Amino acid sequence: MAPRRILSHLVPILILPGLALSTPAQAHKLRVFAAAEGPLITGSAYFAGGGAAAGARIRVVDAQNRTLAEPTLDAAGRFSYRAQAAADLLIVAETGDGHRTEWRIPASDLTGSFPATDSGAPEPPATAPTAAAPPTPAPSGLDPLLTTAIEGAVARQLRPLREELQSFQDQARLRDILGGLGYILGLMGLALWWRSRRTAARP
Amino acid sequence: MAHIPDGVLSAPVLIAGAIASAGLLALALRRLDYDHLPAAAALSAAFFVASLISVPVGPSSVHLLLNGLMGLLLGWTALPALFVALVLQAVFFGYGGFAVLGVNTLNMALPALLCALALRPLLRRERPWSGARPVFWIGAAAGGAGVLLTAVMLALSLGLSGQAFIPAAQVLVITYVPLALVEALITGTVLRFLQRVEPDLLPGPRALEVEALP
Numbered sequence A: 001m002a003p004r005r006i007l008s009h010l011v012p013i014l015i016l017p018g019l020a021l022s023t024p025a026q027a028h029k030l031r032v033f034a035a036a037e038g039p040l041i042t043g044s045a046y047f048a049g050g051g052a053a054a055g056a057r058i059r060v061v062d063a064q065n066r067t068l069a070e071p072t073l074d075a076a077g078r079f080s081y082r083a084q085a086a087a088d089l090l091i092v093a094e095t096g097d098g099h100r101t102e103w104r105i106p107a108s109d110l111t112g113s114f115p116a117t118d119s120g121a122p123e124p125p126a127t128a129p130t131a132a133a134p135p136t137p138a139p140s141g142l143d144p145l146l147t148t149a150i151e152g153a154v155a156r157q158l159r160p161l162r163e164e165l166q167s168f169q170d171q172a173r174l175r176d177i178l179g180g181l182g183y184i185l186g187l188m189g190l191a192l193w194w195r196s197r198r199t200a201a202r203p
Numbered sequence B: 001m002a003h004i005p006d007g008v009l010s011a012p013v014l015i016a017g018a019i020a021s022a023g024l025l026a027l028a029l030r031r032l033d034y035d036h037l038p039a040a041a042a043l044s045a046a047f048f049v050a051s052l053i054s055v056p057v058g059p060s061s062v063h064l065l066l067n068g069l070m071g072l073l074l075g076w077t078a079l080p081a082l083f084v085a086l087v088l089q090a091v092f093f094g095y096g097g098f099a100v101l102g103v104n105t106l107n108m109a110l111p112a113l114l115c116a117l118a119l120r121p122l123l124r125r126e127r128p129w130s131g132a133r134p135v136f137w138i139g140a141a142a143g144g145a146g147v148l149l150t151a152v153m154l155a156l157s158l159g160l161s162g163q164a165f166i167p168a169a170q171v172l173v174i175t176y177v178p179l180a181l182v183e184a185l186i187t188g189t190v191l192r193f194l195q196r197v198e199p200d201l202l203p204g205p206r207a208l209e210v211e212a213l214p
Helices: A002-014 A016-022 A107-111 A115-119 A146-171 A172-201 B013-029 B034-050 B069-093 B101-125 B132-160 B164-197 B203-209
Strands: A030-037 A040-047 A058-063 A067-069 A078-080 A089-094 A100-107 B052-056 B059-061
Touching: A002 B034, A016 B052, A030 A089, A030 A107, A040 A089, A040 B132, A067 A146, A078 B203, A172 B069, B013 B069, B013 B101, B034 B069, B052 B164, B059 B164, B069 B101, B069 B132, B101 B132, B132 B164
Parallel strands: none
Antiparallel strands: A030 A040, A040 A078, A058 A067, A058 A089, A089 A100, B052 B059
């Protein structure tokens, strides 16, 4: 029984191929991404590093935990849902075997797109700048249509950034892998040290 | 799959899982086999990184578990090895939740212990190695059984938590049966390889004296 010899054989056999294969990304975790452009929420469900999760079930849940809709996924794992009101929404994805994940869409992402529900009565766009301006002035004094258009444009521009940020977070980094391996080796060293101390203390 | 995230299981299942794995862990630490600690660390590390390589199967995605191999080679020591790796996976990769750690450990470790209980004695009897075959098949049995028993445990945890049991079981059968076959092949090959290169690593007659399985 030569632990060091065993280790020297096992480490390269078991760990290095795994490391070599896994350095860039690869993770297995169900993720869902969604973003609102106006009232239309589009997104996708996928396994981080492992492709689309086309078989997952998507639910749109509101703040009272009511299921509003169950959009179907296409082959690439994409879905879309048209929001009915500016409210906090939760997109929940499940695969049925214990994978579950969610994505929150705050009401503020949707507010810009519901001028009608916000001000109560729908106002005709043509008269908005002059006639309807005094009763319901927009917070900044801007035309509500313009605000909506700006918010839509910003959301469109931000979307690729958000997607990129999410995919960046999905990556298992070499730092994490090495950190975990270091922990395991450290714990082993600790246990062996503890044992050697105890055996040395005994006469 | 094997890493259940937070928010899926019900509280009674979580508590029962935590108590059961804490008890088993305490038992395992008492029986810790220090001579096999480096091997345990290496296998724990292998388990830790194996989860990074996942393959989409059906509606889900799977990766190697290696719990059959760990049970076979380590016996009770597989428990702390699995637990440490699961904690680190949760911390570094975000696989599985912290509240679910007990259940996840139990789902992986109980199959490993059962493999050890059923197959380690066989491996010992094979000690004056007669040929390649029996070792390969013992390994294959451990690899396959480890995965399938984990699938059963997983289906039970989901079912007891009030998830729709039948669809969950269907998904598990679709995804875990191919995985069990692959894992059987790999575990058998690894065992055969170890027998050729480093037979000391396999449980031998000496291990019989040191440690007694329950």
